[in-house]
Amino acid sequence: MFKSLNFKATLVSVLLLLVLLAAWQLATLPASGGSAGPAVSAEQAEYLKMLGKDPGTAKAGGFPTPLQMGQTAWRHLSDPFYDKGPNDKGIAIQLGFSLARVGLGFLLACVVAIPLGFVIGMSPLLRRALDPFIQVLKPISPLAWMPLALYTIKDSSTSGIFVIFICSVWPMLINTAFGVSAVKREWLNVAKTLEVKPLRKAFLVILPAAAPTILTGMRISMGIAWLVIVAAEMLVGGTGIGYFVWNEWNNLSLTNVIFAIAVIGVMGMLLDLMFAQLQKWVTYAE
Amino acid sequence: MLNEAPVTAAAGRPFLQVEGLAKSYPGTTEPVFDEVNFSIARGEFVCIIGHSGCGKTTILNVLAGLETASAGHVFMDGREVAGPSLERGVVFQGHALMPWLTVRKNIAFAVRSKWPDWDSAEVNEHVQKYVALVGLSGAIDKKPAALSGGMKQRVGIARAFAIEPKMLLLDEPFGALDALTRGTIQDELLGIVRETQQTVFMITHDVDEAVLLADKILLMSNGPQARVAEIVRNTMPRDRQRATVHHDPQYYPLRNHLVDFLVARSKDLSHGKAPAHPPTVEPGRGALADAPATVTLKAVA
Numbered sequence: 001m002f003k004s005l006n007f008k009a010t011l012v013s014v015l016l017l018l019v020l021l022a023a024w025q026l027a028t029l030p031a032s033g034g035s036a037g038p039a040v041s042a043e044q045a046e047y048l049k050m051l052g053k054d055p056g057t058a059k060a061g062g063f064p065t066p067l068q069m070g071q072t073a074w075r076h077l078s079d080p081f082y083d084k085g086p087n088d089k090g091i092a093i094q095l096g097f098s099l100a101r102v103g104l105g106f107l108l109a110c111v112v113a114i115p116l117g118f119v120i121g122m123s124p125l126l127r128r129a130l131d132p133f134i135q136v137l138k139p140i141s142p143l144a145w146m147p148l149a150l151y152t153i154k155d156s157s158t159s160g161i162f163v164i165f166i167c168s169v170w171p172m173l174i175n176t177a178f179g180v181s182a183v184k185r186e187w188l189n190v191a192k193t194l195e196v197k198p199l200r201k202a203f204l205v206i207l208p209a210a211a212p213t214i215l216t217g218m219r220i221s222m223g224i225a226w227l228v229i230v231a232a233e234m235l236v237g238g239t240g241i242g243y244f245v246w247n248e249w250n251n252l253s254l255t256n257v258i259f260a261i262a263v264i265g266v267m268g269m270l271l272d273l274m275f276a277q278l279q280k281w282v283t284y285a286e
Numbered sequence: 287m288l289n290e291a292p293v294t295a296a297a298g299r300p301f302l303q304v305e306g307l308a309k310s311y312p313g314t315t316e317p318v319f320d321e322v323n324f325s326i327a328r329g330e331f332v333c334i335i336g337h338s339g340c341g342k343t344t345i346l347n348v349l350a351g352l353e354t355a356s357a358g359h360v361f362m363d364g365r366e367v368a369g370p371s372l373e374r375g376v377v378f379q380g381h382a383l384m385p386w387l388t389v390r391k392n393i394a395f396a397v398r399s400k401w402p403d404w405d406s407a408e409v410n411e412h413v414q415k416y417v418a419l420v421g422l423s424g425a426i427d428k429k430p431a432a433l434s435g436g437m438k439q440r441v442g443i444a445r446a447f448a449i450e451p452k453m454l455l456l457d458e459p460f461g462a463l464d465a466l467t468r469g470t471i472q473d474e475l476l477g478i479v480r481e482t483q484q485t486v487f488m489i490t491h492d493v494d495e496a497v498l499l500a501d502k503i504l505l506m507s508n509g510p511q512a513r514v515a516e517i518v519r520n521t522m523p524r525d526r527q528r529a530t531v532h533h534d535p536q537y538y539p540l541r542n543h544l545v546d547f548l549v550a551r552s553k554d555l556s557h558g559k560a561p562a563h564p565p566t567v568e569p570g571r572g573a574l575a576d577a578p579a580t581v582t583l584k585a586v587a
Contacts, residue, residue: 186380190384
């Protein structure tokens with residue numbers, strides 16, 4: 001039953017993909033000869049060429065066809081690690097830069113948000129005291145911090161990491177605090193009657209009890225971080241998949257832009273799958 | 287507390303002594319209960335019965351050290367109870383097992399808390415002994431989610447016994463179980479308690495459970511201002527069995543006494559109308575002597 005459902009779903013997915021590709025192919029077909037409108041005289045053609053509008057190549061260089069896309073993707077994927085100067089690096093290297101920034105910013109956010117969330121979750125006083133700050137800081141677009149970060153840090157790459165940090169910190173902080181404060185009273189009572197020391201209680205009772213909620217926060221954070229890194233790299237430039245997109249836009253290479261978009265999507269999915277797996281490990285059935 | 291004087295004279299005291307316990311919540315005029323006085327001897331099995339809202343669970347939590355009373359004192363073994371302690375094992379109403387740990391690790395957590403210096407072989411041996419005691423050796427490496435309600439409660443009991451406490455506190459441990467499972471676990475509990483000479487304080491709503499298990503039954507009047515209105519001594523032989531207990535001539539007088547109290551008398555004794563120092567009665571004794579017992583209070587018709 002499940003197997004056949006899976007099979008059907010895959011079949012529909014593949015069909016949809018084929019339909020989309022076919023539509024794309026149809027939409028990018030070069031206009032057929034007969035529909036070229038009123039014929040132009042030799043003088044007119046000459047004039048158009050002088051204006052840069054060669055009537056013979058009117059359709060070339062427009063939106064790429066699926067075939068062109070395939071060729072570009074193959075070219076990128078067959079040599080992902082080349083490095084020919086600052087503006088011409090392989091896709092894997094650009095992706096590596098982005099992943100490193102996201103990883104570093106995310107890790108910093110974990111180091112800050114999880115212990116702080118623990119404390120907030122345990123102390124109703126701190127929870128109320130810090131709530132206004134969190135509520136104000138949370139809705140600020142991480143990119144709004146960019147000028148401030150650039151001014152104070154004075155390094156564009158570190159500023160990117162800071163922006164990732166600031167956008168990942170909130171969901172993790174809020175989820176950790178919520179998870180810790182929602183640990184069942186009865187488990188804490190068990191720990192109390194067993195005279196469990198505070199640190200042992202934190203690691204052996206509260207942490208595993210709150211882990212699924214904390215992991216959910218981390219998963220949301222990672223999703224946001226991956227969204228933000230592209231925009232941040234477009235702003236700070238230099239390296240990374242976001243910069244690659246912007247650079248290829250300046251080169252007017254739509255095939256490269258589309259290829260990068262696909263890479264961003266696939267990478268985001270892989271990151272999310274990774275956290276889904278982690279979540280599965282720490283989730284417990286009651 | 288400043289008045290430590292009575293504590294020094296602990297020699298003649300009962301094992302557990304509850305004196306003038308009261309609990310009131312801010313914003314209410316009447317306390318939930320007050321002037322709760324009773325004592326438990328070492329090795330005694332005591333049940334407390336009363337309607338919902340009379341503060342039974344609060345009393346148990348005060349004994350466990352999880353809650354503080356508004357007034358009064360609890361002394362155990364000559365020392366005042368001031369907080370949670372490994373000397374008192376608690377079996378919670380909703381088993382309170384940690385769902386991310388297996389049965390073995392749940393109990394090992396408790397064992398390690400009591401004996402932090404033990405190595406893992408010692409811990410494991412101890413855990414296996416107590417899991418076997420409740421007949422769950424086959425399920426020792428399962429997580430609680432894979433166990434039935436009765437098995438979970440057995441693990442809860444094993445965990446409480448495994449720390450070898452001086453006293454066991456059970457908060458309506460069988461409330462959520464079906465009648466058949468409840469009967470089986472009652473028998474098991476009775477067996478273990480007799481074997482280990484454990485002192486037990488247990489909350490129950492079930493009159494038959496109290497008659498089977500308890501040596502002494504505390505009857506609580508209704509709240510607000512509930513009190514322990516009467517102490518009923520179970521005079522049936524201690525080796526009573528669930529299968530045969532209802533044939534004992536004392537069974538029905540005793541049971542009827544409890545039911546009469548809960549149905550008719552407990553509500554008239556709320557608002558502090560119950561005596562602060564409850565009388566002890568032995569309603570079963572009359573059936574033995576084949577004559578009305580002098581100590582038995584007549585139920586209010």
